[in-house]
Amino acid sequence: MSVVTLLVLIGLITLLISYPYIKDNFQDINPAFLERQSSVGSTRQKGESAIYRSVNVPHGISLTGGLRIRIGYKLRDGCLKDVWSQALANANSRDETKSGKRISDLMKFAFPSGLKLTIGQVNTLLHQIAERTSRLTDKSKVGIFTDFTSPESIFLALSCFFVSEKTLVSYNSLPKKPVEDLDLIFVDAAQYGKVSSMGFKNIVVIGRPGIPSIVSSDEKTTKVLDFKTKIADVSGTVEPTFKYSYDPDTQYMNFNNKPYTEINDSREVDFFQRSFVSSIGSRLMSLPKAFNWSKDDSLLVVASPMDGQSKNFLLMNILCGILSGVRQISVVSDSDVNNLNDLLEIDRNVTILTARDQSLKRLVSQTSVSLFKKFLIGRSEYLNSTGIFNTIGCSVGGLHLKLVYSMQSSNPLSSRLYNTLRSCLGSRIIREKYTSLTMGPIFKTNVYESRVLTDSKLNGHRFVQFGVPGGLFGAEVEKE
C-alpha cells in the first residue's frame, strides 16, 4: 500500500470518526438545553399545577421585573414615559457605525402611504395630539375603536402613553349601552357607523377628511370631527422637537398607573404600567447578545385585524422598537402585503419582522420560487431540523432577516411548518402566544428552537409548540 493511499484512508477514517463532533459544532445549541427550558417548582397549591419558570430568568431576579433603569446604584422597573425619554435620549447620540449622522435624523416611523417621520417629528405630533385631545375632553379616559394600522391611531396611543397620560380605552367590540365615563372616542372611518349612535359627546374620525357621510339619529348631540383638521395632520409638514417634560431621575413616580384598557365582548381588561414594562423588559433582555435589537435594525410590523391579542402584539412590538432605538419602525396592514417581495418594497433593510403565524404562512406560500430554489429549501429544512441554521433556502434575494416574531393564533402552526418558514425566511423565529388578558406573551419559544416534534405512538402526529413561560413570570395551569 502506497503512502498516499494510507494517508487518504487515515484522513477518511478520521473524518468519519469526528463527524458527530463536527456536526455538534455547527449546531446552534445543544438539543439537551432545548429539552430543559423551564424549571418546575417543587411545591404546588391544591387544584393547581406547580409554577413553571423560564430558565431565561436567572434566580435572584424578580418575576415581575421591568426596564431595569439605573438611578445611581439602584435599579428601578420604569414606566412608559421612560420608554419615550430613553428614545429621545438615544436620538441625540450619533450613528457611529455607518453615516455618522444624528440618530434623530435616522430613526423613523414609516407607513405604506409613503409617510416617514423622524423621532423629533413624532415627538411634536404626540404633544400636539395630547394638547388637542385635552381640549376635547376633561375626562381621564379616551376611547378608540381601530385596528391600529393607521399612523393617527398609533400616534394617539403613544400620545396617551407618553404625554397626555389619559387612559386609552381600546374597543374590540362595542358595548350595548353608552359608556358613562367616556365622552370622546377616536374611530376608523370604516367603523364610524357602529359608534355614531353610542352617545359619545365627541367622535373623531380617522382616515377620511371632512365629516363622514353616515349620519345617525343622535347626530344632534354628537359632534363629529375629523382627525386631520382637529387633532393633527400627520402627513403634513411637521417640525421636529425634542422637548419632553419628564425627568427620569426625579419624576419616575408620577404616572397614570392604568394607561390602557381593552374591552372584549363587554369584558374590561385593565393593563398597568407594570404590564407594559415587564413585558418589554422580558422580551428585550432575554435575547442572546447577537440578537439584541439595535440601532442597525429595522423593524417591520405586519398588523392583523381587530382582536385583543393582535393589538397587544402590535403595541408591544412598537414599544420595543422605540426603546431599543431601531433605525426604522414600519407598520403595514396584513391585507396590504401578498408575498415576501412586498415586504422588501416596504423596507429593503428590514431585519426584524413581526407577524401573525397565519400571515407568515400566507406570505411564504404566495411567494413564487424556482424549481432549484425548492430543492434548496428542502435541503435547508433538513439542516435546520438538525439544528444547523442556514439561509440557503431564503426565498427572496435581498431579504436579510435577523429575527422573526410570530404571534401564534388560535389555529397555530405545527413545528414542522415552522421549520419550513424558518428555511424560506432565512431567519430564526420566536413563536409567541398572547392572550387578551396579558400585554406581553405568556409563552414563547427559544430563539434557537429548531426541533420538529412528532409522536411515533400517534402515527407521527405533529405537534404545536407554545414554548416556555414568557420571560419574567411563571406560568401556572389548573389541574384536576
Place this chain on the structure above:
Amino acid sequence: MTDFLLIVVVAIVVFLLLKNLFFSKVSTVDVVKEIDTAGKTKEEYDEPTVIQDYTPKMLSNYNGFDLEKIFMAVNGKVYDVSSGRRFYGPSGPYSNFAGHDASRGLAKNSFELEVIPTWDQPIDDLSDLTENEWSTLRNWENMFKGKYPVVGNLVSEADYSKVRIRHM
C-alpha cells in the same frame, strides 16, 4: 489492488455524503415520554408537593426515616428540607429537628431534645422568648425561606379538624 480499494472507500464515503446532503428527510424529535419498569415517567417521580396544613403528628412522620421526605417547622411554616438530608436526615447532626417544630431550638441555638416539642405536645407559642432569641429565630427563618421550599403551615389538631369540617 490498493488503488482499487481506495476508489471503493472513497466512492462509499462520497455516496454517504451525497445521500445525507441531498436525500435526507427532515429530522424529527419523538416526544413520547420515557416510562420505566414501574410504569412511571420522570415527571411522575418529581411530582411537586401539595401545599397543605400539617399537625405536629402528621409532621412527625416526615423525619426521613418513616417517610423519605424530611420536613421541619420554623415559626409556624413547614419547610421541605429533604435536599439537606446530610444535615437533617437520620444520623445527621441536626436530625433531632426532622419532623418537628424546630423554632425554640433555633431561637436558643440548641439542638437538644428538651427544646424540641414532641408530636403530642401543644404547638409552642414561643411567648417566653427574649428579644435576642426572636432575632436569632428570624435570622434562621430567613435562611430557611431562601434555601428550602415552604410546603405548608403548622396547625393544631383542633384547627386542622375545623378546616376539614369547613371543606366537607
